Amino acid sequence: MSAAMEPLPTSYEPPTKASELAWSGRDDGDGLDVRRWHQAVAFHDLSEPLDHCFEPTLCFIGYASHEGVRENMGRVGAEDGPRKLRERMGSFPAVEGVSLIECGNIRPAATVVETQHALAAVVERVVRAGAVPVVLGGGHDQAFGLFLGIARASGNAPACVNFDAHLDLRPIPARGPNSGTPFTQAWEWCKEKRAQFRYAALGVQRLGNTAQLFTRAEQAGATLVDADGFALDMIEVVMDAVNDAIDEAEIALSIDLDVFAAAFAPGVSAPNAMGIAPDAAFRRVLRGLIASERVRGVEIAELCPALDVDDRTARLGAAIVFEIASTLGDGDEDEDGDEDDVEGGAEGDDDASREAAEGDE
Numbered sequence: 156m157s158a159a160m161e162p163l164p165t166s167y168e169p170p171t172k173a174s175e176l177a178w179s180g181r182d183d184g185d186g187l188d189v190r191r192w193h194q195a196v197a198f199h200d201l202s203e204p205l206d207h208c209f210e211p212t213l214c215f216i217g218y219a220s221h222e223g224v225r226e227n228m229g230r231v232g233a234e235d236g237p238r239k240l241r242e243r244m245g246s247f248p249a250v251e252g253v254s255l256i257e258c259g260n261i262r263p264a265a266t267v268v269e270t271q272h273a274l275a276a277v278v279e280r281v282v283r284a285g286a287v288p289v290v291l292g293g294g295h296d297q298a299f300g301l302f303l304g305i306a307r308a309s310g311n312a313p314a315c316v317n318f319d320a321h322l323d324l325r326p327i328p329a330r331g332p333n334s335g336t337p338f339t340q341a342w343e344w345c346k347e348k349r350a351q352f353r354y355a356a357l358g359v360q361r362l363g364n365t366a367q368l369f370t371r372a373e374q375a376g377a378t379l380v381d382a383d384g385f386a387l388d389m390i391e392v393v394m395d396a397v398n399d400a401i402d403e404a405e406i407a408l409s410i411d412l413d414v415f416a417a418a419f420a421p422g423v424s425a426p427n428a429m430g431i432a433p434d435a436a437f438r439r440v441l442r443g444l445i446a447s448e449r450v451r452g453v454e455i456a457e458l459c460p461a462l463d464v465d466d467r468t469a470r471l472g473a474a475i476v477f478e479i480a481s482t483l484g485d486g487d488e489d490e491d492g493d494e495d496d497v498e499g500g501a502e503g504d505d506d507a508s509r510e511a512a513e514g515d516e
């Protein structure tokens with residue numbers, strides 16, 4: 156270990172032989188045109204310095220904990236989410252120009268807060284190296300670890316953009332934070348640092364949040380887009396709202412899989428009958444965010460394999476990571492999309508993503 160580097164918290168577990176085995180899948184040979192993620196992925200112990208990444212690089216970090224879900228009185232099982240997501244990503248075709256690095260897991264520490272801080276330490280290291288941490292969860296308490304790690308690496312509070320049926324703005328109970336409080340923690344962190352709390356919650360369900368939580372969202376200055384916003388004719392309105400909410404800030408991107416309807420995502424602690432669909436409207440918003448080049452980290456939360464049906468939810472979470480990778484891989488392309496044809500802009504070349512990209516300068 157380099158003398159200059161502080162040791163990481165003990166709940167960080169570097170990649171092991173077992174994590175290498177977790178990355179497996181179909182093998183069509185090693186040619187560049189047939190390679191898959193399990194062949195393309197590199198392994199790195201973050202206790203050692205990570206070379207600066209000049210190309211788009213995704214660093215996978217498992218948040219193998221459902222202690223925050225348990226504290227929130229939800230159904231447990233999300234500690235097994237990271238393993239399952241890796242299993243479902245292994246056979247994806249390699250994306251040209253995008254590097255993949257497996258960085259190991261965060262295991263539950265004595266408290267949820269400690270586990271969040273362990274994640275933050277790892278995220279900070281990845282962001283400082285110019286790579287994008289992709290947190291594979293795990294309970295949604297991980298969102299505060301992602302926020303904190305990005306904030307420390309960049310010196311500014313990132314805007315939180317959260318696809319979620321729930322606001323996750325619950326007051327923090329006396330026993331400590333849980334999977335329903337990560338954005339309260341980010342809000343309080345911002346108050347303490349006199350930083351602006353920027354929060355956009357997308358896909359929010361009326362039936363999943365009490366009046367108190369909507370009041371708190373208003374007090375926090377949050378931007379809410381309910382599930383009806385995810386229609387192709389609403390994309391520009393949604394992206395305008397998101398752009399207003401995040402302003403010039405960098406983005407910590409959260410995808411709680413319970414934002415999707417239970418038909419698509421049964422394997423979560425709290426499924427939603429009328430959640431959004433992982434359709435073209437959702438994917439355009441996702442791609443628009445990634446194409447803005449302001450997303451400093453991503454977390455995929457709440458996958459509970461034991462509650463899943465034929466890995467449906469795991470496949471969806473994995474597919475979202477693939478969308479992110481392929482959008483990053485498209486970054487240098489300059490395809491001409493027909494601006495009036497929403498589907499023509501589906502590669503992230505739409506007005507909204509361009510606007511977001513310009514805001515970066």
Ligand SMILES: [Mn+2]
Nearest residue numbers: 295319323411
């Ligand atoms: Mn959530």
